[in-house]
Amino acid sequence: xxxxxxxxxxxxxxxxTPVMLNHAAWVTHxxxxxxxxxxxxxxxxxxxxxxxxxxxSTGDPFPYFHIFFRMQDGSTIAFxxxxxxxxxxxxxxxxxxxxxxxxxxxKNAAEVDQWYEWLVSNGIDVVGPTDxxxxxxxxxxxxxxxMRLEITTPLDADWNRHxxxxxxxxxxxxxxxxxxxxxxxxxxxxxVELIKRQRxxxx
Numbered sequence: 001x002x003x004x005x006x007x008x009x010x011x012x013x014x015x016x017t018p019v020m021l022n023h024a025a026w027v028t029h030x031x032x033x034x035x036x037x038x039x040x041x042x043x044x045x046x047x048x049x050x051x052x053x054x055x056x057s058t059g060d061p062f063p064y065f066h067i068f069f070r071m072q073d074g075s076t077i078a079f080x081x082x083x084x085x086x087x088x089x090x091x092x093x094x095x096x097x098x099x100x101x102x103x104x105x106x107k108n109a110a111e112v113d114q115w116y117e118w119l120v121s122n123g124i125d126v127v128g129p130t131d132x133x134x135x136x137x138x139x140x141x142x143x144x145x146x147m148r149l150e151i152t153t154p155l156d157a158d159w160n161r162h163x164x165x166x167x168x169x170x171x172x173x174x175x176x177x178x179x180x181x182x183x184x185x186x187x188x189x190x191x192v193e194l195i196k197r198q199r200x201x202x203x
Contacts, residue, residue, distance in 0.1 A: 044069035101148035
């Protein structure tokens with residue numbers, strides 16, 4: 001079994017931090033339904049389209065249609081449709097379907113609640129609202145492609161500025177896994193024990 005790459009010391013290359021999210025892209029099997037959803041339900045503008053009979057970055061010889069939908073800050077979400085694609089393989093663990101998602105930001109918690117009402121009124125199943133330990137407030141649902149979407153808003157004004165704590169948490173998690181592996185213990189059990197200890201510590 002391949003070992004994961006070792007955590008490398010953080011390096012900062014001046015000027016090489018990305019400016020913003022340009023786009024995130026997924027496959028769609030029905031670009032028309034996708035366009036109707038993102039323009040009609042999500043209120044996004046159809047921003048751009050590209051189509052060709054081969055993929056420029058790889059040279060793969062199949063036709064595709066690439067479509068982008070624009071949000072208020074100019075960032076986009078995008079999809080590719082190519083004819084004859086087989087269905088996606090079934091996932092082997094529910095975590096893949098839960099964790100793989102894209103989160104879209106609303107102005108505040110009241111607007112998240114408005115989104116909830118709007119989506120439900122359009123027959124869309126919505127999970128939430130969920131308060132993530134005072135960090136963010138979110139609802140979850142799926143687009144026509146089965147992609148999990150989140151509408152969220154920060155509850156903590158500095159929610160994405162906790163770098164020092166983040167590095168400490170990352171080291172703690174990785175050290176726990178390595179220790180469990182070195183002691184031939186079950187990694188999942190060791191991590192659950194770690195989480196419980198931390199929960200009791202900050203209770």
